Amino acid sequence: MNQETMSEKAINEKDKHWLLRQENIRKLWIGFIAVLVLTVVAGLFVHQHESFGIEDSFAFFAWYGFITCVGMVVFAKLLGIFLKRPEDYYDKVSEINEAHHD
């Protein structure tokens, strides 16, 4: 039973588009992290000159981009608690109104 699902999984893995296979996803991650490191290293060799001071500190745009994005996602998530409604939220009103007018 267990073996059967295992082999099924193996077949599925082969059927999948190459971009969706586990091994390739791992490779993509490794490549992505390599590029990230590269941009930080490249940052050591250039001088940012926006005249605020902080933008020339080590890997400023890297951590600033990451932190602000995490902040925005978390903020959106928190706001979602108050703002999210089911998709038919507005339709319900009009149904009631239509029923009312009938």
Add this chain to the structure above:
Amino acid sequence: MTELFFPPGLLLVLGALLMPLGLKVRNLLIFGLPVLCLALVWSLPADYVFTLPFLGFELEPVKVTSTGRVFATIFCIMALVGGIFAYRQASTLELAAAFAYAGSAIGVTLSGDLITLFIFWEVMAIGSTLVIWAAKHDGAYRASIRYLLIHLLGGLFLMAGIAGHVIDTGSIRFEALQLDSIAQYLILAGFLVNAGAPPFSAWIADAYPEASPSGSVFLSAFTTKTAVFTLIIAFPGTWILIPIGIFMIFYGIIYALLENDMRRILAYSIVNQVGFMVTGIGIGTEMALNGATAHAFAHIIYKALLLMSAGAVLYRTGKRRCTELGGLFQSMPWTTLLGTIGALAISSFPFTSGFVTKSMIAQSAADQHLMMVWFALAAASAGVFLHAGIKFPWFVFFQKDSGMRPPEAPGNMIVAMTVFALLCVGLGVFPQPLYDILPYTVSYEPYTAAHLVAQFQLLLFAGLAFFVLLPMMKRTLTISLDFDWFYRKLFPASSAIVEKILIVLQSNSIEGAKALLQGSKDLTKFKVLSRFHLADSWPTGSMVLWIGVILGGYLLMDIYL
């Protein structure tokens, strides 16, 4: 000279009226008119003005300004490529409405006075409403009515403002205005409603995604960017626009992050992108205004490209929710590739159009030592990549496999997307032709090592944040509340309550009034006073008679005393 008698934009508006004459005529008009209009715009000499006396005013139905010409140019290109995208699938109503809409937007960009501007402004509202209407489903119809109401409100602000401004100053010229009195504030409010500024931002995400696959492509281009144009001309350097713009930027990001509908994600990101332009107009330096103008130009192209790829997906699958999509890259590789180029361009990825335009706005903030603005813009650039640059292509074309294998988009759609994708990359690599037509001389070099490194770090680490936080990005079958809650929920609900109360009152009131009348009669009958004439109940006629006598008495007193 005769062809200059009507504004170039009117070509498209009048051409739209001929479109129902037949399919061949229609297609000829779709391909011919934008080219003709573009040629006409560029054949007019710079600073050309055509005047027309009207009711004691000197109208300027055609006035060529360098800013206006940039917008007219991109509007013509948009009409043409949008036409290519749409002409095989869209209805004649939609295409005619879209061309009337595009033509009136061009009319705004070339109007030299506020009256001409207002007329084209209102034709735009009608044309765009018809574009939404052409989707012909119930949701679109209702959304189009809400859309129209907001734009009539904006038009009302604008008209009241123009009337007041003309009374204040005696001038109808469309030029830089001082915020001296309420009239100019009303004009500003009218422009801002169309720009999607708070509190009226919700109409964009409400109405645009209800249009047909091609309809939302047209809609994304004209209304908000015409508003950007009018703000550039009338209110450059108005500081209040900076906080408004920054708010729009983050509003767009946050709401797009919460959204599940793929075209609504892109609609929210219109507000976000227009926010960058509005911020630039608020900063108001030559570099900032150049940046806002160039960014509008680039934005129309990549936003249309993104909505075209979303439209192609909707056309082939009939699905619009991220939760139902995914894995489409396997059977729609071209749409995926071209849509992703649009996503990179909106994120200002180096070697795309966004990189060479948006950075001018950030640079001008740094030059003016607006530190908070600059930091906000940098965070927002990362946020754009998060909410549109990765989120859109990831959830639509990649993520989990939805199992759908729809055929590739139709040929004409692929052609339109290819043209715009080439423009995204072309402008990114060779920005000079765009820089050359901007209103002010450009002294800005986008491709410095520092700028490249900064942008790569910012965007790629934003990408890292996206994939690290992917579990938190899981889409839900929800919508998000916005300011439109007031007019979609509160007002209808409160009117329903008032209606109920009225119905209860109505059924009770007749009985109640009878009882009251009877009671008062009974009461007066037994009152001691009822013996006297004045305490009796009088017929209405005698009351009118006596009022007539009193008023007549006043008249006589007035004449003789």
